[in-house]
Amino acid sequence: MTNYPLPVKQLLDGELTLAELPPELRAAGEEALGLVASVDRTPVTLSPTLDARVMAAVRHRATSRARRVWRWFATPRDLELRLRVRPWAAWASGLAAAAGVALLLTRPPARVPAGAVAARVATPNVVFVRFVLYAPGAKRVAVAGTFNQWDQTAAPLVPAGTGGVWSTTLALPVGQHQYAFVVDGRRWVADPAAPAVDDGFGRRNSVVAVTAQGARTL
């Protein structure tokens, strides 16, 4: 593997002329120039329909921008539905322990395991999301968030059996939502399995992103 001598490279770069090369390098210089001259410089023209296709996409975006649907999740992808349960943590006050479980969708495989709950796409802009809370000893549980104006009467959870598991299914619009569970009408509990942000009032909210493919952590 022999490299071109530096002066030949400088010739190719346009920093030297053939005449300026030492005589013993002129042949290599011509060979190199020939190589570079072989490159196809024919201009490329694209199909005349390209303009129409671009403008069609542009017009579509201009109208959907008004709805501020989360365009990041526009590409359909394979889904795996997964229910994650965190071991519940006892609260310092010794009150009924609670552990939040929010339904999360991650990437492939696409097969839905038997018995898993589903986040079903109702329409492209609304998705059914199931909320589950483990709160034995609680008398009332609700979920409140940006999707229902934080109204704790709007989305009560229902006990599933007697094991202390509460759940509900809500139809949520696409976008990012903050939420928290409300236990017995007074205790606001964030989902320990979800990302949490300061709510500005000394507590924390949970965050979930609802996309056209389901619910996910952002």
Added chain:
Amino acid sequence: MRALRLVLIVALGAASPRGSAAQDAAARMDGRVPADVARAVQAIAEGARARGLPVEPLIQKAIEGSAKGVPAERVVEAVRVLAGRLDEAQGALREAGIATPGADAVEGGAYALTAGLTASQVRELVRLSQPSYDPALTLHVAATLTALGVPPEQSLQVMERRIQARQGANELLDLPNEVEVGMARGATPAEATREVEETESQQGVTSTSAAPPPPNRPARANPHKP
């Protein structure tokens, strides 16, 4: 003719009554927010709107505080703090080179600040994101990582690697999920993030020899010859 038409559009925009937007906000808070809180929030929202900031998050925050039974002064204070964060986010976006940041980006920036990133980290991330990535998206990802418990510097670092490796938006959006998978196995957020980074470099996904273009270098006018 077209220049004249543009001027007309702009003038109309400025003259349209702000009253209707204020009425919307009042209607939203009616019955959910005590009158004195609503009045104070309206004032804050007016100021925010005048500075070109999105107002929706402020109304939401007032409704949230009232629903949670938080005392009036605390609700107003939280709304004020949020308005300040939106302002700070807008400033950071401008400093990062976005002349007119969209509402999504400003809200993303405020979310990032609330999650624990500093204004200069927001600025840095936005600079890094240009021109290929929507800053609203990258800010949301960084904020969510931080909200999961990943130290802010580390959140930025792992995102920077993917951005410099020119990964797609989906690869960025997946980061929080990937970290959560590690956490579900018992790792701390920081450990889980390190695992994600290590797997990546093993697979050689990150960029090799090319130095990425410095994001804040101005793009020169294209000198391509005709």
Added chain:
Amino acid sequence: MDSRNGTPDEAVVRAVLAGDVELYAVLVERYRDRYARYAARMLGSRDAAEDAVQDALVRAFDRLADCREPAKFAGWLFLILRNRCFAERRRNQRQGRPLEYADEAVAGPERSDGAVERRESVQAVEHALGQLTPEQREAFVLKHVEGLSYDEIAGLTGATVASLKMRMHRAYDRLRDLLKEHES
């Protein structure tokens, strides 16, 4: 050429941002072919180039509010296209697809002056170009196909002139080796 096409990029960008979406067609028409050759060389075929240019133009619209200097729309669009080309190249590499150059010269119709030898050597060089790293190929294309100076390339891509020269010189050597292999 109607008066709209004489309008500077900056004015068109601002008008589109103000809501006149249809005016974006001016920019599309203005730039659709300017980078076509670069994209074709980077991706190996006209079809791939067309997809990349289309995507870049749509993406530029999506992100128009983030264009820092509307007067420099051209360079900004180029960066978007460039990133798109690199991303596609990376995707192909991950999927194990080498850069394939179409059998005909990338630019298009069969040359009627048909010096078979010339056509073969063009194809050989194109094939060799496809074996360079994307960065090397880009440097080579910008300099020897698009005819830009090192300073101009540095300004477009953000690389330093020194690193560009290094890349280019490696590219020259690599091309020479590949073509020698091809001959034997």
